[in-house]
Amino acid sequence: MGPLSGLRVIELASLGPAPFCAMLLADMGADVLRIERPSPPGVPPPPALLGSGLLSRGRPTLTVDLKAPGGRALALRLIGRCDALIEGYRPGVMERLGLGPTICLAHNPRLVYGRMTGWGQHGSLAHAPGHDINYIALSGALHAIGSPDAPAVPLNLLGDFGGGGLLLAFGLVCALLEARNSGRGQVVDAAMVDGAALLMTMIYQLRAAGAWENQRGANPLDGGAPFYGTYACADGKWLAVGALEPRFYAALLAGCGLHDVDPAAQWDRTQWPALRVRLARIFASRPRDEWCVLLEGSDACVAPVLDLDEAPTHPHNQARRTFVNRGTGPEPAPAPRFSRSGPPLAETPEGTPTPEQILAAWGLDPGDALPPPAP
Numbered sequence: 237m238g239p240l241s242g243l244r245v246i247e248l249a250s251l252g253p254a255p256f257c258a259m260l261l262a263d264m265g266a267d268v269l270r271i272e273r274p275s276p277p278g279v280p281p282p283p284a285l286l287g288s289g290l291l292s293r294g295r296p297t298l299t300v301d302l303k304a305p306g307g308r309a310l311a312l313r314l315i316g317r318c319d320a321l322i323e324g325y326r327p328g329v330m331e332r333l334g335l336g337p338t339i340c341l342a343h344n345p346r347l348v349y350g351r352m353t354g355w356g357q358h359g360s361l362a363h364a365p366g367h368d369i370n371y372i373a374l375s376g377a378l379h380a381i382g383s384p385d386a387p388a389v390p391l392n393l394l395g396d397f398g399g400g401g402l403l404l405a406f407g408l409v410c411a412l413l414e415a416r417n418s419g420r421g422q423v424v425d426a427a428m429v430d431g432a433a434l435l436m437t438m439i440y441q442l443r444a445a446g447a448w449e450n451q452r453g454a455n456p457l458d459g460g461a462p463f464y465g466t467y468a469c470a471d472g473k474w475l476a477v478g479a480l481e482p483r484f485y486a487a488l489l490a491g492c493g494l495h496d497v498d499p500a501a502q503w504d505r506t507q508w509p510a511l512r513v514r515l516a517r518i519f520a521s522r523p524r525d526e527w528c529v530l531l532e533g534s535d536a537c538v539a540p541v542l543d544l545d546e547a548p549t550h551p552h553n554q555a556r557r558t559f560v561n562r563g564t565g566p567e568p569a570p571a572p573r574f575s576r577s578g579p580p581l582a583e584t585p586e587g588t589p590t591p592e593q594i595l596a597a598w599g600l601d602p603g604d605a606l607p608p609p610a611p
Contacts, residue, residue: 238265238579243412244318244598246271246311247295248302248335252392253400253428254324254352255291260405261320262294263570265579269318269594270297271311290567294581296589302333306607311335313605316343317598319415320408324352327362337423347421348411352404354395356427368392368428371399375432380439384453399431456480462512463488463502466541473524474541477515487535492518 240261247258249272262268270292301307312335315321321340323330330336330351337349354371355361361374372378372395373387382388404426411424442448442455454460463479479488486499492515501507519527524540531538542550548559548566559566560581570581592602 237577238263239574239577240409241265241577241579243267243320245269245320245322245408246314246318248321248323248325248330249273249297250324250352252291253396253404254322256397256401257350257352257404257408258295258322259291259293260401261408263579263581265577268295269314269598270295271300271302271314272297274299274301290564293567296594298591298594301607302335304607308334310605310607312340312343313600314598315340315347317600318344318347319412320348320350322350322352322404322408326365327353327357341421345421346415346419348408348415348424349421350404350408350411350424350426352400352426352428354400354428356430357425368395368400371395371428372432374429375399375436376440377432377436380436380452380458382452383459384451387452394435395428395432399433399435400426400428403431403434460505460508462508462515465512467516467519469519469524469527470521471523471525475519475524475527476539476541478537478539480537484535484537488531488537491531491534491536491538494518 243261243266245258245261245266245268247255247268247270249255249270255270258268258270300310302311315335323335337351340349341347351357353362354366354368355364369378369389369392372390375395377394378387378390381390404424407424407426411422415421439448439457443450448455449460452458456464459465463477463485465477467475467477469475477488479485482499482502485502489495489497489499494511494514497511527538528540532540540546540550547553548561553559557569560569561567562581570579589597591606595602595605
C-alpha cells in the first residue's frame with residue numbers, strides 16, 4: 237500500500253510543480269483526490285505540460301466549480317476529511333475563493349495546508365507572474381549554469397520540480413509528522429526561489445571557501461574542468477565524463493591513452509584548456525557505443541548521454557525498472573525504493589471512477605454532496 241497509506245490529500249489542480257508534488261504523495265500510497273475546475277465552454281482541456289497525463293497518475297479527478305456556492309461547500313466538506321491540501325495559485329486566489337488557510341483550518345484544525353508558488357506568499361515579487369527560469373535566476377542558480385558567454389536555458393527541473401514540487405512534498409510530510417504530535421495543522425509556504433536557492437547550498441559553500449569562481453565555465457562542476465563534462469563522439473552522440481576523484485581521473489587518462497599526462501596535476505587549472513582539446517579529439521575518434529564498451533562501468537566514470545528514447549531501454553534502467561510502460565509509453569517509476577513498504581505502480585493505468593464513487597470513497601453521500609449542475 238505504500239509508506240503514506242492512510243493519508244488523505246486534496247489537490248486543487250494547477251501547474252506543473254503542484255501536480256508533481258501530488259504525484260509523489262500518490263506514488264507513496266497517499267489517497268490523493270484531484271479537484272479540477274470545469275473548463276469554460278469551447279475551451280479545450282489543459283495540455284499535459286500543465287499537470288495532466290503522467291503527472292496526474294495515481295489519483296482520481298473530481299470536477300468542481302469552486303466559484304459556485306455548492307462547489308465551495310463540497311470542497312470544504314472534503315477538506316474537513318483530509319490530512320493535507322495542495323494548491324498552486326498566486327497569493328490571494330484561495331482567499332478570494334473562500335478557501336484560504338484561515339477558513340480551511342477552522343473546518344479542519346489538523347489540516348496541513350500546502351502552498352506552491354514561485355516567489356512565495358510574501359516579498360516584493362509575491363504577486364508578480366513568473367516561471368521556472370525567473371525563479372532560478374533570482375536564486376543565483378541560473379547564473380552558474382551555461383557557457384562563459386551566456387547562461388543556459390535549462391529544463392524546468394531546478395525550480396518547478398526540484399526546488400518546487402519535491403520540496404513541497406517534503407514540507408508536507410514534515411508538517412504531517414509534526415501534526416501527529418501537536419494535533420495542530422499549519423501552512424507550508426513552498427516557494428521555488430527558496431527551493432532553488434536551497435539546492436545551491438554546496439555551490440554557495442564552495443564560493444564562501446574561495447573554491448568557486450563567480451563565473452560560468454571556470455569551475456570543476458560547471459564544465460570548466462576537462463574531467464567533468466560532455467564530449468562529442470564520431471557518430472554525433474555524446475559521452476558524459478565525471479572523473480573527479482584522483483583514482484578516477486587516473487583511470488580516465490589511462491583509458492584514453494594519455495600516459496604522458498601527470499595525474500597529480502589534475503587541479504592545475506592552467507592545464508585544463510589543453511587537456512580538454514586532447515580529450516575532445518580522442519573521444520571524437522570513435523562512436524559513442526564503442527567508448528561505452530571500453531569505459532562504461534569502469535573507474536573512468538564515463539556514461540553515454542542517452543536521449544529520451546534510449547534511456548528506458550538501457551540495461552541498467554531495465555534491471556531496476558527505472559521506467560515502466562503501462563500501455564501509454566515509458567514513464568519514470570516511483571522513487572525512492574523501499575525494502576518493505578514500497579508501493580508498486582499499477583501495471584495498467586487506473587480506471588476512471590465516477591464522481592459518485594469518489595465521494596462515497598471519501599465517506600460522503602453522493603446525493604447530498606454533489607452540487608447541482610451549472611445551468
